Amino acid sequence: MTSDPGLRQRKKMRTRQALIESALRLFAEKGYDQTTVAEIAATADIATRTFFSYFDSKDDIVFFDDRSRLERAVEIIGERQPGEPVADLLRRVIDQSVFADTDSELARKVGPARTRLIASVPALQARELHLLFDIQLQLTEALHLACPELDLVEAAAAVGSLVGAIKVVVAACQKRGNRPEQTYKAVQRATDIAIDGLNSLPRPA
Amino acid sequence: MTSDPGLRQRKKMRTRQALIESALRLFAEKGYDQTTVAEIAATADIATRTFFSYFDSKDDIVFFDDRSRLERAVEIIGERQPGEPVADLLRRVIDQSVFADTDSELARKVGPARTRLIASVPALQARELHLLFDIQLQLTEALHLACPELDLVEAAAAVGSLVGAIKVVVAACQKRGNRPEQTYKAVQRATDIAIDGLNSLPRPA
């Protein structure tokens, strides 16, 4: 299955790669809205029409490595040791898929720039949230399978609560311009709060 | 401030209303993608160009009452009794803003149809998630203000965890085609899980 790329596949991959690199470079240079699909295609030496057989939409290209991140996450969940607490399992998932550079060097290369790009373009924010949402649904299924003691609702709540806490905390940090250091600490705190529950929050003085 | 609408304002409101009704009716009849902005405008007897001075985009019109829902929520948070547990406060927010028909009869009228519509159109799902996300950021601020014992990260985690759990659970329920009855119960369960934390989940047998 993972054996023969074949000329066809190799060529497709190269084209795909070229499109991704062209797009991200142009977005960085001229901004997302100022870059047209036609330009991206031209820069990668591809017909405009063909762009859409590689990516469903202009914004999709920014999230080229989402699929592999998801696959990694599902894999981790599938390898759960029977009896391992759900909280521990999900902690590992967060660390090793969300905050790891899953998809080759390219992901690491564009990492921070991409983050800034997404934060600054509403259309990309929306796309990201939508993708993340789909991912959560799939994680829910995987978790439900790997943890027979959880019904579907419990699995969904677990995933939603953890991811939701982290996502909002990260956004709040970015909004106030925190350093990555601070943001990372905040993510840890968010994780703990999701795991220990809202009742673990400080009480009024 | 809330006194004189004036002819101008009244007219604008009527136009807005007309646009909303036309749009939702057409979406229901022919489907979202098959309905053009031009048709919506024509049905409401205004110029196509004018549509965009009432709504920023075609999908915005579906979420016409989001603003008032948010305002209601922020209001509730602002009225928090000092010493009231955060969990209790947020429970009330969920009940009275998310699951209440805030914006007049219109909201109630379109409720279920709109839910189905959003679920079936990817563009609307994305828009909804984006709006919901913004809402969460604003709730975070409001909560931080109303609860001095919470720092910003804690407030964000609280909101994110609760809303996240509910959102994913609702989606999971819809996906498997649960009845509203079932879904409502699931929301309660999701709320409890967010409040009590992932550690409150059933342990492996």
Add this chain to the structure above:
DNA sequence: TGTAATTTTGCATTCATTGACGTTTTGCAT
């Protein structure tokens, strides 16, 4: 009324996205 402020509109334009259809490449079997 007359004038300023605000809205509405028509028009042109840009650009993402899609469908139909013909052409080129590649994989594979003979």
Add this chain to the structure above:
DNA sequence: ATGCAAAACGTCAATGAATGCAAAATTACA
């Protein structure tokens, strides 16, 4: 090697959302 079928690509044309602009219409107010 040769030929066929499928996969990929490209051309052309069309649709429809979204935006800028300036003229026309409407409303507010002195």
